[in-house]
């Protein structure tokens with residue numbers, strides 16, 4: 077049996093990984109039409125599983141690796157899920173897509189895929205890293221270092237959100253480019269031909285470190301994992317939109333990412349999808365909502381933050 081190609085979609089928080097994943101899934105010819113059978117793994121860092129609710133998974137096999145980081149705390153879950161997929165007699169996927177959380181290091185996921193037990197069963201097709209053209213230059217400190225680490229192992233870099241930047245800003249980004257080995261594409265909303273993203277066998281193995289290295293409890297190898305902090309909040313009460321916007325605009329910059337669903341007063345039977353990425357906030361009506369009518373929000377920060385205060389401020393937004 078041929079090895080199953082695995083594509084890793086990585087990139088910093090909010091860069092547009094889920095958007096790109098959905099774009100890919102919508103373009104893959106469906107299984108029933110004798111197309112590809114794709115298994116999708118998504119990894120959300122926060123306690124609430126927002127991404128899995130956003131992925132269009134119609135006929136695909138969707139697996140959620142929750143509440144932790146795919147490259148460390150949920151690595152064993154990743155291994156177990158990969159084993160399960162490979163053991164399938166029928167329905168073994170033709171391709172696997174892994175969307176890492178925005179705080180994961182894709183090189184560690186590549187190393188997991190290289191464990192001897194997966195030899196001849198899995199092959200890394202490409203590591204794709206999505207870059208947020210709008211927010212990338214504003215990243216600082218450990219956020220910047222992590223975003224750079226993610227880019228440094230990419231075979232394909234997708235410069236996304238070009239609709240939000242001027243030609244000059246984009247040129248500036250490219251003039252300071254540090255990753256000559258990757259194929260680089262520019263786009264908005266991950267809109268790229270499927271052929272540029274899947275089945276390219278683009279992976280350059282030399283780019284990942286620690287080949288065949290399997291950490292165990294005796295291992296001296298230091299995981300230089302970047303620390304991130306998250307908090308989740310759920311409530312059934314509708315929120316006041318103006319108060320909610322003011323709340324988000326007053327958050328400390330270290331709370332870089334927030335996402336989830338909110339219920340707003342005046343439209344109680346609807347649900348709204350909320351995204352905060354760096355300084356940008358969007359709140360959009362969700363069409364054809366099938367889930368529960370309740371607020372579910374996740375906050376992710378590069379520094380510890382006052383969770384009690386955040387909860388109190390959120391509760392003050394309840395109508």
Ligand SMILES: Nc1nc2c(ncn2[C@@H]2O[C@H](COP(=O)(O)OP(=O)(O)OP(=O)(O)O)[C@@H](O)[C@H]2O)c(=O)[nH]1
Pocket residue numbers: 087088089090091092093094095096127177178179236237238239240263264265266333335351353358
């Ligand atoms: N204007 C604009 N917005 C975009 C584009 N791509 C994605 N977005 C928006 O950016 C926000 C984050 O997109 P996601 O696809 O959820 O980003 P992500 O990388 O999966 O986020 P995490 O998994 O939380 O790290 C959403 O509001 C998207 O609609 C783009 O090209 N242009």
